[in-house]
Amino acid sequence: MIPVALAALLWGLGGALAGRSMREIPPEVLIPLRFLLSFLLLLPLVLARPPHPSERARLLGVGLALAGAQAFYYLAIHAATVATGIFLQYLAPSLLTLYALLKGERLPHRALLGVGLALFGAYLLVxxxxxxxxxxxxxxxxxxxALSFAAYAASAQGLKTPPLVALGVATGVGTFLSLPFLLLRLEALRALPLGAWGAVAYLVTLGTVVPFGLFLLGVRTLPARTATLVAMLEPVSGALFAWPLAGEPLRPEALLGGAMILMGVWLNRR
Known part of the structure; x- marks a missing residue:
């Protein structure tokens, strides 16, 4: 659980530090650029420790799910608002909980209560x-x-491939799918201001490689439903970091929502 919580803290910090700059970059530039630079950073690890043949097909599914989660998230915040995109993406633990119930799994009442509290808390906070x-x-x-993020967590659960190698393969899939869009927007890429490149650098390193590597490390032993729920600490940390870093005040309902998310995660602890 700790690696996933650390990943959520890094995602929240990234939103507080570079969120505005990243929202100014067109999604058809930002999405493939994030995948491409992350893949190039991880490629030496993939070449040094290639995944076992038995997991290659599964890693392809992880890559497809990750590409969908990232692409649809950025499309959502550009078509709607950041708050809408974040909240809807974090319907993932609710979807995984519903899927578990439909499969006939018996979940403790406190776990179901925790998911409900976290969902309502996310709405209040975000x-x-x-x-x-x-x-x-x-x-x-x-x-x-949300569907893609849930699929990403579920398909990555229990992987034996080292987390950064698995992430390297996944970002390679994302690069293959998204690179044509970047090639069509080379003028927009050249026009990016210097500040935007700083945001991209953060997004690639401490917003993608490190936190997604931590998430994959955590989901090796943590159920996907629990991992996505712990990842809901991202908006909590984002609100806390935005207070001193961006001067955004903490609203009373945001504090209540954050407390409900923490309670929901605590009720689902193992």
């Missing part, structure tokens, strides 16, 4: 009085991001 915005298009992208 959305608050603004309500969900963005229309059908933004909502559709957000729901697809």
């Amino acid at each position: 959305v608050g009085p603004e309500e969900l915005k963005g229309g059908p298009k933004g909502l559709a992208f957000g729901l697809l991001a």
